Amino acid sequence: MGVGLSCRLVPDGLWELAAPSLPVFKSRPQGGGTAPVDERAAFASVVYVLTGGCAWQHLPGEFGVSPATEHRRCTAWTKVGVWRRLHRPVLDELGAKGESD
Template sequence: MEALARRLVTDEMWEVASALMPEQRPRPQGGGRAAADARRVLAAVVYVVTSGCAWQNLPPAFGVTVPTAHRWFARWSRAELWERLCEATADDPALAAWTTAIRDSASRRVYS
């Protein structure tokens, strides 16, 4: 699954996406679990939105729970991460094509 995750979120894409992600807000009540690994979550979200897979069928091999992946997807969608990622990769044709596909697939998930 690691190879698939690396194909879904290449090092180049991760470098751009990680800089665009909204910061994690501290939990007001404190404590809780450590935040999930953002790159794993991004790979899981990209898998779901581009494959047409139902959220509940997210393979556990991604190492991310369904509620976590969906919660982060919603947070990133509200922060317009998908649009910002497309804008940031517009100068790289291969990366731009992939991020556009992700944005278009994610927008269908958000609004349907």
């Protein structure tokens, strides 16, 4: 994956806030199910779509995650409230740095 793009979209501080909130996706023993992917890459690609207005099928290949997987992750994260849980900590962090506007 493009490390530069991932780090710009999801800097270490944001990843430290987000990672504990993300549900664990596991492959099923009988096969199928969710393919193992780099969680930070998955999160960065969802951020890319949500902030840039890109369609899922137009995600750059450098993320290394399929558009279908990304869409499923975003949907699952929305259902469990990841975005709601991240909102306040991100605002608090930005406010502490004087960057909340």
